[in-house]
Amino acid sequence: AAIIAWVLAFIFPLLTYFGVQGSFWTFINSINYVWSFVIGFVVYILLMKTSLAGNSNITEEEHEALTERV
Numbered sequence: 001a002a003i004i005a006w007v008l009a010f011i012f013p014l015l016t017y018f019g020v021q022g023s024f025w026t027f028i029n030s031i032n033y034v035w036s037f038v039i040g041f042v043v044y045i046l047l048m049k050t051s052l053a054g055n056s057n058i059t060e061e062e063h064e065a066l067t068e069r070v
Contacts, residue, residue, distance in 0.1 A: 002044060009040030 012035065014027060028035050058066070 002049060005040045005044035008043050009036040012036070012039050 012028070015028075
C-alpha cells in the first residue's frame with residue numbers, strides 16, 4: 001500500500017509536465033510538495049482500510065523486536 005501511495009504521489013504532480021492543461025492542474029503544479037503529500041497520505045489511508053493491504057498488522061513479538069532497546 002505504501003509503494004502504491006508513493007508512486008501516485010510522485011506521478012500526479014508530473015501530469016502538467018506531460019502536457020495536461022487546465023487551471024486546476026496549473027494550481028496543483030504550483031503546490032507540488034503539498035499536493036504530493038496529500039495524495040500519498042489519502043491513498044495510503046484508503047489502501048490500508050481495504051483488503052489490498054492484506055495482513056498488515058504486526059504481532060506482539062514483531063513489535064517488541066522492532067522497539068527493542070539496545
